[in-house]
Amino acid sequence: MPVCLLCQRPSDVKLTLPWVLSWQPLLQPVVCAACWQTFTPIIASQACPDCGRAQPSRNPCHDCRRWGPLAFYNQALFTYNDAMQAYFEQYKFKGDYRLRRVFSQALLTRLASLKSAIVVAIPVTPETMTTRGFNQVTGWLAEGENSDWLRTKGQTKLIPQSKKTRQDRLLTAQPFELTATAPKLANQTVVIVDDVYTTGRTMRHAASLILENGAKSVVGLTLAR
Amino acid sequence: MQATELYGRQIALTVSEATALPPEAQRLTALVVTAKQLTCQRCGSSLVRKQARLPRQQFYCYQCLNLGRISTLTSLYHIPEPNEFLKKSQLTWNGKLTVQQAECAAMIQSKFATHQRHLLWAVTGAGKTEMLFPGLDWALTQGWRVAIASPRVDVCLELYPRLQAAFSNLKIALLHGHQTEPYHYRQLTICTTHQLLRFRAAFDVLIVDEVDAFPFAANPRLGFAVTQALKPVGALLYLTATPSHDLLQQVRRHELGLSYLPLRFHQHLLPTIKVTIQPRWWAKVQAGRLPLRLGHWLSTYAATGQRFLVFVPRVAQLTVVQAAIQRAYPRLHGLTVHSTDPERLAKVQAMRDEQVQYLVTTTILERGVTFPGIDVIVLGADDPIFSTAALVQIAGRVGRSRERPTGAVRFICASYARPIKRAIRQIKLVNRKGRRLRARMPVVSTTE
Ligand SMILES: [Zn+2]
Numbered sequence: 001m002p003v004c005l006l007c008q009r010p011s012d013v014k015l016t017l018p019w020v021l022s023w024q025p026l027l028q029p030v031v032c033a034a035c036w037q038t039f040t041p042i043i044a045s046q047a048c049p050d051c052g053r054a055q056p057s058r059n060p061c062h063d064c065r066r067w068g069p070l071a072f073y074n075q076a077l078f079t080y081n082d083a084m085q086a087y088f089e090q091y092k093f094k095g096d097y098r099l100r101r102v103f104s105q106a107l108l109t110r111l112a113s114l115k116s117a118i119v120v121a122i123p124v125t126p127e128t129m130t131t132r133g134f135n136q137v138t139g140w141l142a143e144g145e146n147s148d149w150l151r152t153k154g155q156t157k158l159i160p161q162s163k164k165t166r167q168d169r170l171l172t173a174q175p176f177e178l179t180a181t182a183p184k185l186a187n188q189t190v191v192i193v194d195d196v197y198t199t200g201r202t203m204r205h206a207a208s209l210i211l212e213n214g215a216k217s218v219v220g221l222t223l224a225r
Numbered sequence: 226m227q228a229t230e231l232y233g234r235q236i237a238l239t240v241s242e243a244t245a246l247p248p249e250a251q252r253l254t255a256l257v258v259t260a261k262q263l264t265c266q267r268c269g270s271s272l273v274r275k276q277a278r279l280p281r282q283q284f285y286c287y288q289c290l291n292l293g294r295i296s297t298l299t300s301l302y303h304i305p306e307p308n309e310f311l312k313k314s315q316l317t318w319n320g321k322l323t324v325q326q327a328e329c330a331a332m333i334q335s336k337f338a339t340h341q342r343h344l345l346w347a348v349t350g351a352g353k354t355e356m357l358f359p360g361l362d363w364a365l366t367q368g369w370r371v372a373i374a375s376p377r378v379d380v381c382l383e384l385y386p387r388l389q390a391a392f393s394n395l396k397i398a399l400l401h402g403h404q405t406e407p408y409h410y411r412q413l414t415i416c417t418t419h420q421l422l423r424f425r426a427a428f429d430v431l432i433v434d435e436v437d438a439f440p441f442a443a444n445p446r447l448g449f450a451v452t453q454a455l456k457p458v459g460a461l462l463y464l465t466a467t468p469s470h471d472l473l474q475q476v477r478r479h480e481l482g483l484s485y486l487p488l489r490f491h492q493h494l495l496p497t498i499k500v501t502i503q504p505r506w507w508a509k510v511q512a513g514r515l516p517l518r519l520g521h522w523l524s525t526y527a528a529t530g531q532r533f534l535v536f537v538p539r540v541a542q543l544t545v546v547q548a549a550i551q552r553a554y555p556r557l558h559g560l561t562v563h564s565t566d567p568e569r570l571a572k573v574q575a576m577r578d579e580q581v582q583y584l585v586t587t588t589i590l591e592r593g594v595t596f597p598g599i600d601v602i603v604l605g606a607d608d609p610i611f612s613t614a615a616l617v618q619i620a621g622r623v624g625r626s627r628e629r630p631t632g633a634v635r636f637i638c639a640s641y642a643r644p645i646k647r648a649i650r651q652i653k654l655v656n657r658k659g660r661r662l663r664a665r666m667p668v669v670s671t672t673e
């Protein structure tokens with residue numbers, strides 16, 4: 001019997017007759033219903049149009065008004081709540097790579113709906129690749145490797161985001177650079193994918209680098225906000 | 226990292242973390258990867274390749290993640306146990322053992338001295354912690370490294386202050402998953418069995434208390450952890466009131482010796498279980514009424530003030546049962562408590578302080594917790610949630626004090642489920658042995 005990836009309890013999927021007759025491929029859920037309900041999806045009509053934060057109104061949120069207009073907009077799939085924090089603790093910090101499957105389908109589906117030719121995942125440092133061993137963003141989207149055309153510059157990302165103060169994060173200089181293998185960005189719409197949108201600094205840096213290199217527009221996509 | 230932190234340990238470090246290690250540190254492979262097999266060297270799990278996979282042909286162990294991830298990106302670092310301890314007696318306890326406890330204690334010490342693997346089947350309320358003291362002190366005097374482990378953190382938390390009081394000049398390490406204190410090299414360690422996975426050939430004596438707290442078979446890593454943490458010539462002592470099938474199987478295969486301690490410290494036999502078949506007890510309680518027998522018992526309790534515990538299979542049933550009791554006997558004052566109840570400790574304390582006459586609870590109070598002189602009632606004792614071990618432990622809550630060494634253990638259920646029959650049989654067996662022991666008093670019977 002399949003076991004829920006999050007609570008380890010057996011999750012039995014009830015096969016109903018209409019379902020069997022519909023001939024659709026059976027997507028085995030990797031988490032049980034109870035665990036899945038602990039995450040709060042963000043509905044586009046009830047979110048900040050700039051950063052994707054869940055809120056009743058469609059006007060830019062307090063943070064976005066403070067930081068001024070963005071050159072891109074961000075979409076987030078879920079609110080960063082306790083369950084999401086626990087998920088990141090287990091997936092990213094404890095390094096349980098199996099948990100990529102919890103959100104893989106949801107992110108890939110949203111990504112497909114954005115119909116963009118160029119998708120770029122925020123990279124992790126080479127140091128992280130030798131300790132954690134995977135990029136948490138491409139873990140959801142592909143094979144957990146860093147993309148070979150956007151990379152972190154030198155030492156700038158060595159302090160994990162979570163250990164920096166808000167001030168530190170806002171003051172960081174451009175941490176990314178394009179490599180020679182990067183595709184032509186001129187007149188392209190690019191989707192940048194990251195795990196969490198917190199202050200938006202990471203997304204702003206990546207977006208401005210890509211816009212400076214000729215992209216027509218940038219959309220941010222994060223799992224959580 | 227200090228050398229002492231690696232004595233008898235196996236710590237997983239990445240290449241960048243493993244700089245500045247003491248020169249005597251040995252490096253061991255963390256995961257053994259062959260074409261067919263993938264095995265974690267810390268917890269012994271055989272891993273499914275697809276699930277253990279990381280990018281770049283790397284692998285990690287998903288079975289012992291909560292000890293810090295071990296992967297092909299890490300190695301295990303270890304320094305063989307040097308036993309850097311004072312060889313002197315540390316026992317400051319000056320209590321007295323009963324004649325039979327003393328004999329049992331002598332037996333334990335001789336098992337340590339001769340490096341045996343042994344199972345002590347001691348009834349609930351036998352006073353087994355005190356019986357360990359002479360053997361522990363003897364082992365410490367040899368300069369041996371000793372650990373007492375239990376699958377349950379509650380058991381560790383209860384043992385620690387008692388041992389610290391008995392060996393008041395000895396620093397004892399307490400290790401469990403929620404521990405925030407840094408690790409220290411100590412001659413005596415109290416830890417969860419899970420923490421044993423961080424040790425390698427460390428202990429000359431390893432005692433596993435309440436070994437049956439989780440079914441042995443349900444946790445294959447427990448056996449591995451024990452073997453790994455023990456020195457190849459070390460002595461192993463399992464303590465239990467309710468040995469699992471697997472442990473008795475090991476006894477039969479002569480991998481373990483077996484002793485019984487069938488009498489409680491006050492020499493009385495275990496209270497026996499009285500079963501009442503009442504298939505519709507839950508429907509009745511839901512309708513706000515009490516099954517006839519239950520009503521009789523409670524009316525007596527209401528009249529005499531006798532204190533009691535009511536066990537139910539599920540958390541959701543707690544308030545329903547209590548409401549029915551409350552309605553029938555408003556004079557009875559009680560509380561409900563379950564394992565994730567935020568007020569759990571306060572409620573148990575209220576029962577201890579005799580502020581309430583009864584608790585309605587799930588299986589969390591089955592072991593460790595002692596309220597002198599209580600009776601117990603188990604509703605739905607045939608529910609699969611109650612294992613044989615759990616039922617024996619629940620029955621073992623009764624008759625623990627010298628003042629009231631007897632009491633009533635009553636089950637209400639729809640049928641004689643197999644665990645109920647086995648629990649009744651286990652209690653009968655130890656009582657038969659206990660009766661024989663009382664008759665001739667050559668105190669502990671040992672079979673080898
Ligand atoms: Zn679940």
Ligand SMILES: [Zn+2]
Binds near residue numbers: 048049053060061063
């Ligand atoms: Zn916003």
Ligand SMILES: [Zn+2]
Binds near residue numbers: 268269287288295
């Ligand atoms: Zn492992």
